[in-house]
Amino acid sequence: MARSAPASAAEARAKVPLVEVRNLTRDFDVSRPWLNRMIERAPRQVLRAVDDVSFAIERGATLALVGESGCGKSTVARLICGLYAPTSGSILFDGVDLASVRDRGQMLRLRRRFQMIFQDPYASLNPRWRVRDIVAEPLRSHGLARDERALSARAGELLAQVGLAPGDGERYPHEFSGGQRQRVSIARALSSNPEFLVCDEPTSALDVSVQAQILNLMKDLQRQHGLTYLFISHNLAVVSHISTTVGVMYLGRIVEIAPTRTLFARPLHPYTRMLESAIPDIEMSGKPRTPVAGEVPNPLDPPAGCAFHPRCPYARGKCRVERPLLEPFEGAKVACHGVVEGWIALERAVETA
Amino acid sequence: MTVPLLEVRNLRVEFPSRRRTLTAIDGVSFEIAPGEVLGVVGESGAGKSVTGAAIIGLIEPPGRITAGEVLLEGERIDDLPPERMRRIRGRRIGAIFQDPLTSLNPLYTIGEQLVETMRTHLALDAAAARARAIELLGEVGIPAPERRIDHYPHQFSGGMRQRVVIALALCANPRLVIADEPTTALDVSIQAQIITLLKRLCREHGTAVMLVTHDMGVIAETADRVAVMYAGRIVEIGPVQAVIHDPQHPYTAGLMGSIPAVGEELERLPQIEGSMPRLDAIPRGCAFHPRCPRAFDRCRVERPELLAANRTRAACWLHAPESASPRARPGWSEGAVHG
Numbered sequence: 001m002a003r004s005a006p007a008s009a010a011e012a013r014a015k016v017p018l019v020e021v022r023n024l025t026r027d028f029d030v031s032r033p034w035l036n037r038m039i040e041r042a043p044r045q046v047l048r049a050v051d052d053v054s055f056a057i058e059r060g061a062t063l064a065l066v067g068e069s070g071c072g073k074s075t076v077a078r079l080i081c082g083l084y085a086p087t088s089g090s091i092l093f094d095g096v097d098l099a100s101v102r103d104r105g106q107m108l109r110l111r112r113r114f115q116m117i118f119q120d121p122y123a124s125l126n127p128r129w130r131v132r133d134i135v136a137e138p139l140r141s142h143g144l145a146r147d148e149r150a151l152s153a154r155a156g157e158l159l160a161q162v163g164l165a166p167g168d169g170e171r172y173p174h175e176f177s178g179g180q181r182q183r184v185s186i187a188r189a190l191s192s193n194p195e196f197l198v199c200d201e202p203t204s205a206l207d208v209s210v211q212a213q214i215l216n217l218m219k220d221l222q223r224q225h226g227l228t229y230l231f232i233s234h235n236l237a238v239v240s241h242i243s244t245t246v247g248v249m250y251l252g253r254i255v256e257i258a259p260t261r262t263l264f265a266r267p268l269h270p271y272t273r274m275l276e277s278a279i280p281d282i283e284m285s286g287k288p289r290t291p292v293a294g295e296v297p298n299p300l301d302p303p304a305g306c307a308f309h310p311r312c313p314y315a316r317g318k319c320r321v322e323r324p325l326l327e328p329f330e331g332a333k334v335a336c337h338g339v340v341e342g343w344i345a346l347e348r349a350v351e352t353a
Numbered sequence: 354m355t356v357p358l359l360e361v362r363n364l365r366v367e368f369p370s371r372r373r374t375l376t377a378i379d380g381v382s383f384e385i386a387p388g389e390v391l392g393v394v395g396e397s398g399a400g401k402s403v404t405g406a407a408i409i410g411l412i413e414p415p416g417r418i419t420a421g422e423v424l425l426e427g428e429r430i431d432d433l434p435p436e437r438m439r440r441i442r443g444r445r446i447g448a449i450f451q452d453p454l455t456s457l458n459p460l461y462t463i464g465e466q467l468v469e470t471m472r473t474h475l476a477l478d479a480a481a482a483r484a485r486a487i488e489l490l491g492e493v494g495i496p497a498p499e500r501r502i503d504h505y506p507h508q509f510s511g512g513m514r515q516r517v518v519i520a521l522a523l524c525a526n527p528r529l530v531i532a533d534e535p536t537t538a539l540d541v542s543i544q545a546q547i548i549t550l551l552k553r554l555c556r557e558h559g560t561a562v563m564l565v566t567h568d569m570g571v572i573a574e575t576a577d578r579v580a581v582m583y584a585g586r587i588v589e590i591g592p593v594q595a596v597i598h599d600p601q602h603p604y605t606a607g608l609m610g611s612i613p614a615v616g617e618e619l620e621r622l623p624q625i626e627g628s629m630p631r632l633d634a635i636p637r638g639c640a641f642h643p644r645c646p647r648a649f650d651r652c653r654v655e656r657p658e659l660l661a662a663n664r665t666r667a668a669c670w671l672h673a674p675e676s677a678s679p680r681a682r683p684g685w686s687e688g689a690v691h692g
Contacts, residue, residue, distance in 0.1 A: 068540035177628045178397075207396035207567060207629075212611035212622040219621065234541060241613040241622065264616050278545040279615060280570025282597065295510055295543060 016095040017056035018196055018228045019080065019114075024089035026050040026075055030300070047299055049075040051252035052089070054326075057245075059195075062222070062229040064243035064260075066236060066275070068296055072252040073232045077200045080230065081116045093196070112142045115189035119201035121181035125173040131184050132169030135159065138192040158187040162217060179210035186217065190225070200232045215242055236279055240264050248272045251299055251307040258332030266346060268334040270312045306337070314344045356427055357384035358561050359408065359529055364421035364431075366400075366407050375632040377403045377416065378585045380658075385529065390555065390562040392576030392593065394569060394608075396629055399582040401565045405531045407431070408563070409446050410438040426528070444474040447522030447560075449551075451534035453514035456521070457506040463490075463517050464502035467524055474525035489520045493550060512543035516550065523554060530555065533565045548575055569612055573597055581605045584630055584640035591665025601662035602669045604641045639670065647671060 031037060031044045050072045057063045065073040078084045080091055082098070091098045093110055101107045115138070118124040125134055136145070136155045145151040156166035162183040173181055182202060189197055202218070203211040219242065221227060233239050239246055240260060247257040248271065256269040267273045294311040297303055306324050309315040318337050326335040338344035364381040367374050378400040385391045393401045406412050408423050410431070423431040430441060442448070450456045458466060467486035471477055477485065483502070490498035493516040506514055515535065522530050535551065536544040552575050555562050564575055572579050573593060580590040581602065589602040600606040610623035627644045630636060639657050642648040651670045662672035 068542060179628055208569070209396060209608055209611045209625045210628060212613070212624040213626075215613070216621045216624055236541075237613040237615050240615045241617075241619070261618075274542060276615065278541045280545070280548070280568065280574045282570045282573045282612065282614065295512055296540070 018059045018094055019230070020056040020092040021080070022054050022090045022092070024050055024053045024076065024079060024091065025087045026079055026084060027087045045300060048252055049299070050079065053254055055247055055254065055257060057228055057230060059228055060226050061245060062231055062243040063245045063247060064231040064233060064239040065247045065249055066233055066239050067249035068234060070296060070299055071249040073249050074200050077116070077198045077230060077232050081114065081198050082111065108142065112192045113194050114196040114198065115192060115194040116198045116200065117185050117189050117202045119204050121178055121185055121205065124185055125181055127173050130169065131159070131171055131173065134184060135169065135187045135191055138188060142192050144192060154191070158191055161190065161221070162187045178206050179213060182206060182214055183217070186221070190221065196228045198230045201234070203238060204233065204235070211238070218242065236275060248275065251296065251302055253307065253335065254326060255308065255336070256332060256334045257326070262331050268329060268332055268339045268346070269336050270314055270344065271308050314338045358387045358426060359385040360424040361408065362422050364404070364407060364423065365419050366403050366412060366416060367419045368416040373633065376585060377632060378407070381587055383580055383587065383590060385561050385563060387528065388559045388561055389578065390564060390576045392572035392579040393563060393565045393582060394567060394572055394579060395582035396567060398629060398632070400585040401582050402533050405533050405563060405565050409442050409448055409531055443470055443527070444525045445527050445529065447525070447527040447530040449518050449522045449530060449532040449535045451537050453511060453518045453538070454506065456518050457514060459506055462503050462505055467521060470521060471524050486524070489524055490517070492554065493517070493520045512539055512546065515539060515547055519551060519554065523558060523560065526558065527560060529561045529563065531563045531565070534567070536571060537566065537568070551575070569597070569609065581608070584635050585632070586640065586668065587659065588641065588669070589665055589667040590659065595664035599663060601665050601667040601672060603645050603647050
């Protein structure tokens with residue numbers, strides 16, 4: 001017993017997903033100012049940006065959240081990083097509920113283990129700091145370097161890791177191109193030796209050839225350091241390349257979540273299919289496009305029932321009144337009455353017909 | 354061959370600055386046939402937007418055209434006085450820009466803007482122009498156009514605004530539309546709608562399009578021919594199928610390889626090392642040679658012009674008759690596919 005105890009403890013630890021999100025919800029108060037509300041008798045208005053979102057990310061895996069503007073994917077990223085507080089629901093990191101941590105020291109130790117990379121490499125780097133100081137900042141704030149010498153040695157090492165020259169540390173952000181700046185952001189994120197990186201559209205502002213460089217770098221770093229990623233993107237092709245699991249969001253909710261290969265081989269939810277068919281067909285195989293009507297509805301006044309029903313070609317009466325829950329379906333999870341009840345034909349059935 | 358609708362010859366645009374003069378585009382030549390869609394692709398700073406702006410005479414001063422000429426239906430338009438150019442813009446050449454919000458005046462209803470544009474260029478009375486505006490809004494897919502015509506731009510969503518901008522660009526029945534990144538600011542599902550719409554309308558009206566974008570996917574879906582730009586020059590131009598499936602310039606091949614595709618399982622994406630040079634540091638010879646895996650001596654000293662290469666034309670010495678050899682194909686390692 002005593003002999004196997006440590007092994008089983010380690011095993012149990014490995015079984016706990018590194019990051020788990022349970023029923024995460026975030027409301028934003030977007031009401032008019034108090035005086036307007038009094039005079040115009042306008043009610044308070046609440047925008048539910050993230051609505052009952054749950055997922056888990058295994059160690060070394062990459063979960064991608066995809067969706068169009070305003071679907072709540074970036075809000076999820078910010079909630080996990082602690083930039084917003086959840087309205088309800090919980091975020092577990094390595095089995096620890098972040099909301100339960102009262103001790104500031106423990107919180108700092110936890111926070112050190114995850115970092116964030118932002119979309120805009122122009123806005124996320126302080127223009128008045130040298131790159132070396134930008135990269136070393138997390139080391140300073142977490143007290144991870146003994147002295148200045150160790151600090152600049154580590155900064156040089158980090159820059160080399162992301163494919164920059166150690167001498168680049170003396171330069172300022174404006175001297176770098178967009179792709180190089182994103183490398184600086186990645187070096188900064190890696191400086192505290194995190195296990196988990198939240199990447200919010202890290203390549204959306206970059207040109208395709210530079211995007212390929214950054215995606216390759218992120219994959220290399222993941223392999224070398226055993227990193228776990230939450231990858232936020234609106235680009236399905238990028239997501240199919242980098243992720244192991246994909247969650248598709250629509251109006252604050254996850255409508256489908258599945259292993260990447262499964263999702264792209266057989267998209268279930270009509271919204272996922274719509275997104276997939278909207279990707280311009282570079283191979284020009286002549287595959288017919290499913291025409292997509294309509295736009296994302298106003299999140300302040302989401303449709304009743306399934307939020308996608310006004311745009312869904314398959315919607316029936318039930319979809320307009322009853323909101324579908326995320327349910328397991330053939331190796332995936334999908335929130336769609338039609339798929340679960342079997343009255344929406346699956347894509348592969350269409351193909352064989 | 355019929356007379357081209359638009360002909361650009363050896364166009365050069367320079368931006369003088371205090372210290373030196375930057376050349377944004379240099380020696381750019383191409384033609385667009387009536388009703389044809391020419392895609393212009395390239396990465397940020399390649400000069401694709403400057404090319405579009407030069408054609409419609411909207412280069413921001415102090416930038417100016419310093420060489421070459423632009424011919425619209427055989428008539429030179431790059432040296433026209435501003436007043437005459439203004440009459441061509443909107444009437445014979447329409448424009449669609451990336452951000453629909455900045456192309457619309459927030460203080461006027463979309464109806465007022467459409468009617469004003471039409472009445473500036475066409476002999477229509479107010480009632481007829483309004484009727485035509487409603488018809489046009491319906492054509493671009495705005496629901497309830499007779500009611501929406503009196504709304505202001507802020508009352509439309511991004512996708513709907515871009516539809517209004519398309520209606521505005523087409524309202525005087527131009528022969529050519531210059532669309533500069535028309536779908537970049539939009540979500541994917543809306544992007545597909547706008548591309549389909551633009552394509553359909555231009556086919557119906559017989560309008561030629563110069564489509565400027567960084568998105569190869571959009572080009573593949575829309576264009577008849579494509580010009581690939583790099584560091585201010587066209588490096589390859591040809592039928593879209595040929596350029597995408599059988600690129601002849603190493604840069605095009607690298608660019609195509611670096612685009613991730615859904616369902617393609619690659620451990621790593623083929624990447625082009627380095628980045629595009631800045632305008633003040635364009636290398637001698639072929640601007641791509643420092644990043645090119647197949648560069649040889651000649652590339653470092655002599656600048657290549659467009660040369661016939663298989664089904665396209667590429668500015669690459671690999672295609673010079675004297676350097677022709679059985680291996681002279683610009684394959685990007687295993688990235689490029691034969692045939």
